[in-house]
Amino acid sequence: MQNLVDHTVEINKLLARYGVKFGIYKNQEFHEQLFPFDAIPRVITHEEYSELEKGLIQRVDALNAFLKDIYSEKKIVKDNVVPEDFIFASSGYLPQCEGIIPPKGIYSHISGIDLVQAKDKSWYILEDNLRIPSGASYPLIARELCRRAAPGTFKENNVVDNRNYHKLLKETMDYVNCGGISVIMTPGRYNAAYFEHSYLAERSGCVLAMYNDLFVEKNQLFYRDYKGENKKVGVIYRRISDEFLDPMSFNSESVIGVPNLMDVYRAGNVAIVNAPGNGIADDKGIYYFVPKMIKYYLNEEPILKNAPTYLPFYEEDRKYVLDNLEKLVIKDVAEAGGYGVVFGSDLSKEKLEDMKQLIINESRRFIAQEVIDFLDLDIMENGEPVPRKADLRAFVLSGKETKVWASGLTRFSRNPDSFVVNSSQGGGFKDTWVLSR
Template identity: 40%
Template sequence: MSKRSVLKDYDQGGFYCEMLGSAERPLPDTLPLRKHLEEIGLASLKRRAAAAEDELYNLGITFTVYTEAEAIDRILPFDVIPRVLTSGDWATIERGVKQRVAALNLFLKDVYGKQQALKDGIVPKHLVLKNENYKKVMCGLKLPEDTYIHICGIDVVRDDSGEFQVLEDNARCPSGVSYVVENRHLMLRTFPDLMDNIGIKPVSDYGVHLLNALAEVAPAGVMDPQVALLSPGFFNSAYFEHVFLAREMGVPLVEGQDLYVDDDDCVYMSTVGGPKRVDVIYRRINDDFLDPEVFNKKSMLGVPGLMRSYLKGKVSLANAVGTGVCDDKAVYAYMPRLIKYYLDEDAILSNVPTNICGEKDALKYTLSNLDKLVTKPVGEAGGYGVVVGPRSTKAELEELKKRVKADPAGYISQPMIRLSVSPTLIEGKVEPRHVDLRPFAVTGKDTWVLPGGLSRVALKRGSLVVNSSQGGGSKDTWVLEEGGES
């Protein structure tokens, strides 16, 4: 019996396809992968996909959806057909991400320093100084290597023409890198034949790069810094990732109760062998819960006195306090200007055009075109609050109009981008599903970008929302080595 073809009945539906490209821009680089998929056949692909899902359960690779009271943990759905980036595509993304991270760090140094960009009107003052993530306590603090964002996730999409655009900056505690590495390990175990003679850039050295970068930003004079990862604990949605990253770096995973600040204003970790000083903390706790002496006084997750130690330069925090200013979707709209202002360069990766509803003309345009736009609350993450106008009912749009009118500064709107699609195994058939990409950049003295990143896939037919909390899944992301075969 002949094998049933994997891609024979696949229809990309008029979208740019990450596997096939488009009529104007075909992708010959993916031909080896397509041949391997046909050699495997659809029946074998389905069997191995089921085995991969079982392995995810067995390994405990999970996340939590807080809005679902009946479900504590669930696996992140994983699609076994990889998303492929050519070496040329990756070179553009890598340069664009490095440029963006450099501008973001310069912007934060300025925001908590001379505030020259605000004085020059590059960004409206109120967007920064009245932002809930702006932390005045950081003003005047000199950070090692002037690095505020040590770990950054830049959300990138591809449009109909095959061009990449930045959708969002994640500068606080970007999550998802554990899935990048574990997805690759899973593919190596389940589909080793799919990678035969295809040169793919590795991702397994992320922990080494992260640890080196964190060591580079240790307090002055510390030669062999002790790094620790600070987690809110077991019930956090990304706890699996915290365990994973601590293991990959070979550093202790601690909670607030494991740390204390002594009379010398240094941070110590309680161990069975006695107190041990901690020099660098990769914190996966939001600013407001870090130190009850300075922020939320009821916080049980943080470390009393931590900010006192930080402000005296006796411990380094990654990411720095106050980086959430750059997470704001309204500030995001000014990134091309900030890149030009600080680096005197044009943006390598353009923004999706954005209307800031806090501005009179943009508000008027948004309210008149809600049915054509994607409207987002500026402070939300995880896809919450996003309204896709062309796919919303009249009642939903009327309710949205009331919310935007009541709080214009709390919203932005963007045109609906025809996101690229990727072949995805759905209930035994291969169908197109929209995808985005989150490359992860690690910065100490300089910036390194993990090849590929997290490809998130909207598993619901026609959906543009790829977030795991909204029913999205992930794929392994292959960055092809220049020259093709390994």
């Protein structure tokens, strides 16, 4: 492992050279920044991983069942397991998707489930990302470079080879393909994750396309190649949010979408990865209900725990939240990417009162969670190992079967006082080792 750490600088240089960057919009300006890599890996033992794997598959299966239910029969609402307010007043619910059953009934093909490990070694789910979770390419290319820097390390330590991500991705896309080529659609190089789009296309053999390469005719989706020939598209892994996907169904102002794509999809002539409308299942308000979903749809006990969460929507929870606000973390349901997260302990007395008032007035807008005592991971700083907060994004792919990628994106906060590890907030990342025994 020392061998790897000694190569940290070279690996980071190579990452920069390959354009492994992360784009951030700040004050409406686009900044591209490097995603700093720390060479000390997160190590997940074989036993730990088997448990995680089972739990993640269970969770994603339940979330897929939930999405199918919400856009068709809505049984979980009729049975009062999830209050209807949490569905129909949420911006994640898209009525345009009503009645659409996607190819093979899969909504979330690629799920990014964020977890943290507590000091007592138990894992907690922090949030589910079922729209267009990014990040798989970073550990993928980092592993590639680490293997070059210290080839023996991985065999000696029995690390599971994670370089199969593109195979999993291809398998998943092929399974739902409606006949035609496979496309990864990117909004272009000014997107935060453009590196990832191009890298995954290259690795999986998909065509990388922009909006102006794609068009709808005879209720089919076509790709126009560089020779001007039209090819039918059977599956589109779109790295563009629902809002901009089809200006005829969603935001009319979008000029980076494909007009009438939703109609092709509704007719079953193309698979969209991930399905539009998934935002209803990874809403922070819905998070609270995921363990209930697992029982409801699968009739199983949840294997992985949620962080202890309170919904001010329920009177009992609201009372607890108002009484204990200073020790809780408050999250705005509508925000993502580490925005809209407030720690009660950081608030002045005045701000605390303002927050309480806000929670009383807009009780559906927030959730409150106990602060988890994270198990810190060491990172190298000026030649010394120092502990930092870190999380893990696990990637779960749902095709014929639901599979977990034996790796993941471990992100850490470079700021010793911060709990927020999102790359959009300037954090770094590590390789994630899953041991084969």
